[in-house]
Amino acid sequence: xxxxxxxxxxxxxxxxxxxxxxxxxxxxxxxxxxxxxxxxxxxxxxxxxxxxxxxxxxxxxxxxxxxxxxxxxxxxxxxxxxxxxxxxxxxxxxxxxxxxxxxxxxxxxxxxxxxxxxxxxxxxxxxxxxxxxxxxxxxxxxxxxxxxxxxxxxxxxxxxxxxxxxxxxxxxxxxxxxxxxxxxxxxxxxxxxxxxxxxxxxxxxxxxxxxxxxxxxxxxxxxxxxxxxxxxxxxxxxxxxxxxxxxxxxxxxxxxxxxxxxxxxx
Amino acid sequence: xxxxxxxxxxxxxxxxxxxxxxxxxxxxxxxxxxxxxxxxxxxxxxxxxxxxxxxxxxxxxxxxxxxxxxxxxxxxxxxxxxxxxxxxxxxxxxxxxxxxxxxxxxxxxxxxxxxxxxxxxxxxxxxxxxxxxxxxxxxxxxxxxxxxxxxxxxxxxxxxxxxxxxxxxxxxxxxxxxxxxxxxxxxxxxxxxxxxxxxxxxxxxxxxxxxxxxxxxxxxxxxxxxxxxxxxxxxxxxxxxxxxxxxxxxxxxxxxxxxxxxxxxx
Numbered sequence: 001x002x003x004x005x006x007x008x009x010x011x012x013x014x015x016x017x018x019x020x021x022x023x024x025x026x027x028x029x030x031x032x033x034x035x036x037x038x039x040x041x042x043x044x045x046x047x048x049x050x051x052x053x054x055x056x057x058x059x060x061x062x063x064x065x066x067x068x069x070x071x072x073x074x075x076x077x078x079x080x081x082x083x084x085x086x087x088x089x090x091x092x093x094x095x096x097x098x099x100x101x102x103x104x105x106x107x108x109x110x111x112x113x114x115x116x117x118x119x120x121x122x123x124x125x126x127x128x129x130x131x132x133x134x135x136x137x138x139x140x141x142x143x144x145x146x147x148x149x150x151x152x153x154x155x156x157x158x159x160x161x162x163x164x165x166x167x168x169x170x171x172x173x174x175x176x177x178x179x180x181x182x183x184x185x186x187x188x189x190x191x192x193x194x195x196x197x198x199x200x201x202x203x204x205x206x207x208x209x210x211x212x213x214x215x216x217x218x219x220x221x222x223x224x225x226x227x228x229x230x231x232x233x234x235x236x237x238x239x240x241x242x243x244x245x246x247x248x249x250x251x252x253x254x255x256x257x258x259x260x261x262x263x264x265x266x
Numbered sequence: 267x268x269x270x271x272x273x274x275x276x277x278x279x280x281x282x283x284x285x286x287x288x289x290x291x292x293x294x295x296x297x298x299x300x301x302x303x304x305x306x307x308x309x310x311x312x313x314x315x316x317x318x319x320x321x322x323x324x325x326x327x328x329x330x331x332x333x334x335x336x337x338x339x340x341x342x343x344x345x346x347x348x349x350x351x352x353x354x355x356x357x358x359x360x361x362x363x364x365x366x367x368x369x370x371x372x373x374x375x376x377x378x379x380x381x382x383x384x385x386x387x388x389x390x391x392x393x394x395x396x397x398x399x400x401x402x403x404x405x406x407x408x409x410x411x412x413x414x415x416x417x418x419x420x421x422x423x424x425x426x427x428x429x430x431x432x433x434x435x436x437x438x439x440x441x442x443x444x445x446x447x448x449x450x451x452x453x454x455x456x457x458x459x460x461x462x463x464x465x466x467x468x469x470x471x472x473x474x475x476x477x478x479x480x481x482x483x484x485x486x487x488x489x490x491x492x493x494x495x496x497x498x499x500x501x502x503x504x505x506x507x508x509x510x511x512x513x514x515x516x517x518x519x520x521x522x523x524x525x526x527x528x529x530x531x532x
Contacts, residue, residue: 001279010276011284013267013368018277019347020409021287027355052410053417077355081285084413089293089343089372091409091416091440102279106355130460131432132396134414142408143286143357144318147350148400150357151319166397174357194396 001104002065015100017083020091021141023100024048024083029232029263030076030105035066036263037231040199041080048138049082055097057082062101069103077106077232081141111233116256119239119248120159122228124217125149125174129165129194137197150174160228162220162241165194169214176228176236177201179210180220181251187211187219200229200259207258208251225249234259267370268331281366283349286357287407289366290314290349295374295498295529296342301332302529303497306465311348314404320350321363328367335369343372343498347407377499382522385505385514386425388494390483391415391440395431395460403463416440426494428486428507431460435480442494442502443467445476446486447517453477453485466495466525473524474517491515500525 001009016022026045029036042059049057062080070078081102087094127149135142149161160173171189172178177198179188186204190212191197204210220226226238226246235256237248267275282288292311295302308325315323328346336344347368353360393415401408415427426439437455438444443464445454452470456478457463470476486492492504492512501522503514 003279009279011279013269013275013277013347013370015284016413018281018284019291019407020413021407022410022413025285052414079355081279089345091412093413093417104279127400128398130396130398130401132394132411134393135396135410140410141285141287142410144288144401144406144408145398146357147282147286147288147359148318151359 001102002069003102004100005065011100011102012086014086014088015083016085016087017081017100017141021143022084023081023141024052025139025141026080027231028078028080029108030070030073030078031263032075033070033073034266035070035078036266037199037203038066040202041231044139044197044199045080045082048140051138052084052140053093054082054084054099057099065103069105073105075108077108079104079106083141109232115159115236116234117248119237119246120228121157121240122160122162122173122238123153123158124242125152125161125163127152127163129163129171131166131193133193136194137191139196146174159236160238164217168216170216170220171195173228176230176233178226178228179204180223181225181249182219182223184251185209185211186251187213187215189215198229199231200235203259203262204229204255207255220244225252227252227255267368268335269368270366271331277366277368278352280352281349282351282353283347283366283407287409288350289347289407290318291405291407292346293497294344294346296336296339296344296371297529298341299336299339300532301336301344302532303465303469304329304332306468307346307497310405310463310465311346314406315348317404318350318406319359320348320365323348323365331369335371339371341374343374345370345372349407375498381425381502382500383514385503385512386494387423387506388426388428388439388504389419389424390508391418391427391429393418393429395429395437397432397459399459402460403457405462412440425502426504430483434482436482436486437461439494442496442499444492444494445470446481446489447491447515448485448489450517451475451477452517453479453481455481464495465497466501469525469528470495470521473521486510491518493518493521
């Protein structure tokens, strides 16, 4: 792990990332030493850090540290955390903000192949996402909503939990964005009030027309295909959600294939 | 600073408090080596840790570490942080949770005396509190809403920002709970959808009848008295909020006096 360029595995207790979750993170697939969609991740980190009023990030420095860290990483997960750094007690940000950047490598999870070929089983979470336009879309360090939702089940046969918002709109999975297809059209939730705007979600918007709109559990029940995605798992079809079963459909397969091609050309 | 009983000022990067804000905190006034309302703080910490599905806290151990830390503290602020401890990447909690507890002492802030005698100036924040019954009321480590609200002003003449929720209900200050009096009755927001249930707020409920109900900025404009409170500042009257001015009223004065008496007898 690299903290501000130095090898260490601890952080100051007074770091605002620890005190308040005052920061952002990115989770990136590393394949054969190459971080996949690195520029998209850095761009999101840069945009969100502006929304959080952090000082301008030194992206070149990040690129160079990432390149060093990943040179022998093989297949791994790279996590970047950027916080508002150390600063006295209290919510007010310090006058001189010196952000903390933490880079860490983790083993790539060993997902069963049938998650990709046959799809996964998902459930609907009881915990609801709060509505907050100031923070929505960002991959910030305030993640208790996801933790409480993920704590609802222990059944290893269930791979993801679908989260609704306070108004019962379907938004995303605990760790993924969610799409569904109906009559050849693709749909996903708008994230103006809650949710995380994932990098793969953005990539899918570049591949085909997506209807970004409100929808509810009833719409999912009548969907032809459902899939979830994130930067580490890629795209998983949902083959079962509560009492409904789905086949892995044509749109999901096309996007899975296009994603493999895109990663291969990174 | 004490981390799990050991003197250190760092925390593991993989601590879920740093990774996700997965934990709770308490901020306690220490006066002449005595933590004020300590049992109430420990009780809230204990209740909220159960809501967060943390293992049962060892309150006796906490009491003994706090007593050791505070024996020469004089007047100070004691902060307790409890997190879900270390646990691999991902929102899912580890199977064996070993919480991290961090105790730290900080200088007691040197607030001008006239904040108590004459009251403070407050503003209304633009950032709104999200609605989330799963997390509302808890003093958890996900505090970006408060940080973004506190970042809205730099004017040293303004001491607090009042926060509304997504439905424009008045809830609290960025670091305080808020009460107002009208025709001899006291009012404060219900915290079933957002907000932090402060220890002083609870203490005030024990002193007199409080109407816990929804209210809006219009109600504040017509209030006879407004005050904000927390465990460190105590009770500050609001003498000015946006364009309205208020006098420091009888109910505020009575509560300030009763609070001093209560602290004296701790």
